[in-house]
Amino acid sequence: MHDPDPEPRPRPQPRPQLRPKAPRRRSRRLAPLVVGLAACGPGSAPPQASDPPLDSVETVVATYLDAVSNQDTARVRSTFTTDGSVLWIENGLVHYRGVDGILEGLSAFPAGTPIATEMAPLEVQRIGSRGAHAWGTFTTSVGVAEGAYSFGGMISFLLEHDGEAWKLVGGHVSSPMPR
Numbered sequence: 001m002h003d004p005d006p007e008p009r010p011r012p013q014p015r016p017q018l019r020p021k022a023p024r025r026r027s028r029r030l031a032p033l034v035v036g037l038a039a040c041g042p043g044s045a046p047p048q049a050s051d052p053p054l055d056s057v058e059t060v061v062a063t064y065l066d067a068v069s070n071q072d073t074a075r076v077r078s079t080f081t082t083d084g085s086v087l088w089i090e091n092g093l094v095h096y097r098g099v100d101g102i103l104e105g106l107s108a109f110p111a112g113t114p115i116a117t118e119m120a121p122l123e124v125q126r127i128g129s130r131g132a133h134a135w136g137t138f139t140t141s142v143g144v145a146e147g148a149y150s151f152g153g154m155i156s157f158l159l160e161h162d163g164e165a166w167k168l169v170g171g172h173v174s175s176p177m178p179r
Contacts, residue, residue, distance in 0.1 A: 051126065054132055057122075060165070069115050084098050086099050086170060088171050088172070091177070139152035154172075156172045
């Protein structure tokens with residue numbers, strides 16, 4: 001039989017409001033660059049005379065890839081911004097935060113391990129007045145003889161001009177996953 005006067009159910013208490021985390025410096029800095037990707041498509045404003053030229057972007061990327069191939073940590077470091085805001089993504093996951101993380105990953109290879117990256121010609125797009133996005137396909141080979149392996153896919157780089165030179169601030173590598 002149905003009880004006509006059931007005890008009232010306790011009212012659910014409101015959930016405590018989670019205080020949003022303060023935005024990290026990184027997100028404030030890259031937000032204009034990422035937003036700029038959408039704004040710099042066909043029909044965007046032409047570069048201004050005061051904008052740094054894009055011709056040295058490919059040189060910075062080539063210097064970085066050569067430094068990785070030679071496991072030259074000082075040269076790798078020299079291609080990145082010095083403010084600690086570097087973010088590197090691989091296959092959809094944040095893999096490294098900061099240049100030190102990238103160098104730590106590079107140090108996992110024994111000294112002298114052959115690392116060679118071949119790139120298709122880069123495409124470079126201006127992002128706002130101080131940013132650039134460079135991307136292309138690549139193939140990287142690691143090691144020789146038994147135990148050697150290679151992988152390839154798409155690589156992209158975000159760069160910022162610091163007033164003197166282009167510096168890497170982030171990148172992304174994605175390779176097809178085996179099915």
